[in-house]
Amino acid sequence: xxxxxxxxxxxxxxxxxxxxxxxxxxxAAYTQPDRPSGRGLKLTPSAVKQLALSRGVPVMQPxxxxxxxxxxxxxxxxxxxxxxxxxxxxxxxxxLDVPRKVAGINCxxxxxxxxxxxxxxxxxxxxxxxxxxxTGVAIMKMEAGLDTGPVLL
Numbered sequence: 001x002x003x004x005x006x007x008x009x010x011x012x013x014x015x016x017x018x019x020x021x022x023x024x025x026x027x028a029a030y031t032q033p034d035r036p037s038g039r040g041l042k043l044t045p046s047a048v049k050q051l052a053l054s055r056g057v058p059v060m061q062p063x064x065x066x067x068x069x070x071x072x073x074x075x076x077x078x079x080x081x082x083x084x085x086x087x088x089x090x091x092x093x094x095x096l097d098v099p100r101k102v103a104g105i106n107c108x109x110x111x112x113x114x115x116x117x118x119x120x121x122x123x124x125x126x127x128x129x130x131x132x133x134x135t136g137v138a139i140m141k142m143e144a145g146l147d148t149g150p151v152l153l
Contacts, residue, residue: 004079006030012085013047015110026057027077033061033089048079065095074098084142085110091143107142109149114138119147123146
């Protein structure tokens, strides 16, 4: 099975590491472009990029995935499934349609809250600010909406 992984921060790198450590075939890692960081505003690669490069996984850093060229580039990896964790971009339907489907699922999202609570960005921060006594991680089938697909686990 060929997997394309999309994620950016340390939360996502932990998921990518688990997938790689399980011996699964990650054919590419998508992550946000390097961003200025620190006092010197030095361009810094994301945690996912650093891990992927250290494991020999090709890294892609498109600004967005809206163009036909970006969709074609993703399709060229011939992935069976796309796994997303805190990538930072909303994926258009054309991207969600690219992977082949494994057991009826073509795109999975690892989301850092117990959905449907705290959809969208910064779910960990939002749970802490709200004083939630309980939180967790949801694995969901992706749909075109923002964290709106069915929760599988």
